Amino acid sequence: MVTRGFSSGRKPPTDADARIPPGQYLEQGFPVLSAGPTPRVRTEEWSFTLKHGPRPIKKWNWTEFNALPLTKMTRDIHCVTAWTKFDTAWQGVLVDDILADAGIEPPTGFTLALSFDGYTTNVPTKDLTAGKAMVALLYEGKPITPDHGGPARLLVPHLYFWKSAKWLNGLQFTERDEPGFWELRGYHIYGDPWREQRYTGDP
């Protein structure tokens, strides 16, 4: 339905168009969204735990985690609130390298990302491995600020950005695909921006 009197005055140039998923607009800033207050997690208190169900597989403190191989990823990110930001530059530890350090292959096909504030989000394990995702420690070369999820956040740039959990403190392999915080509150179980999977019931 064409809206009377609405014209696409801010339509981006064509070369950028191909990088913007349906229903998104290009944002130059970096908006902040979260369900609650911003936790201030000190790196001395920080830890990261890999779990299979309730069972811990391996736990790292901040120093140990920072000793793992660091990888750079520069990616476009897409928030379900409709903004897309190009070329965000992160550094962190690939999920592949976390698994290698723990000496395991992924034990199940599903993963829950766990955060210090109790937030959770589910991601199929295959969307985290093969270089697709990392635990980011730096944004544009600097420690990630608390409002953007520091000290460490998940980065799964090919899915809507609520999947890139802030204030991450663990990954838990689960037997089934278990909906996380927003997935239980009306948001899509998978969240592919190119298929516009925003809300429960989207194809």
Next chain:
Amino acid sequence: MSDGPAAQSPWQTVTITRIEKRTPRVTSFFLRPSRPFAYRAGQHVDVRLTAPDGYQARRSYSIASAPEAGETIELAIERLDDGEVSPFFHEVAAVGDEVELRGPLGGHFVWSDSDGGPLLLVGGGSGVVPLMAMIRHRAARKSAVPATLVFSARIWDEVIFRDELIDFHDRRDGFDLVLALTREPARRPADYSRRIDAAMIEQSMVRLPAPPRFAFVCGSNAFVSAAAQALIDAGVPASLIRTERYGV
């Protein structure tokens, strides 16, 4: 012949039935859905505009009306000068126009009378909108849940829903309004003329008969960061605080 029922689009056409200016920068648009639309106080909708060349813009707006309000839903939209959708509403939209709407959306920043309280509501500027839906819902249900709204605006004339909020306050039925004006002297005896801080939250909570069971904070990112910290410093457990930040 068809292979079965077509999947119903999540989008529906809504008609603008009334437009009411609230403050110099905020105008309410009353929309009549074409299909039944049940929602909870605090939820939002996505609005989609389509240009003749197919280009679409969508934005999320909180619902200001109570679920009990009847056949129209109210969106109170602030004009953002560099915006794409809000200038359309403020400059182009007229009664009788149609836009597309999806929702209701969001299952976290919501409150119902049956959830109980006490309720601590903290809003900055247009961040009051989803809180207004909760306050109107409380009034419509004649709820006895104690509730306090601490509402920060720059000046008296930018206090969205001011007369209605003062009217609710004057009923003395357990709802208290505390205004924090940041660029003008306070006008009501218990109001403040400074930004929201921990001391103000502590003093406002004294009006409640018991510590809040729910705290909702909504506004710009900078506002929500500062106000949520003020609540924590005033002793509100972080786990009780639900936040909603208005994008950019």
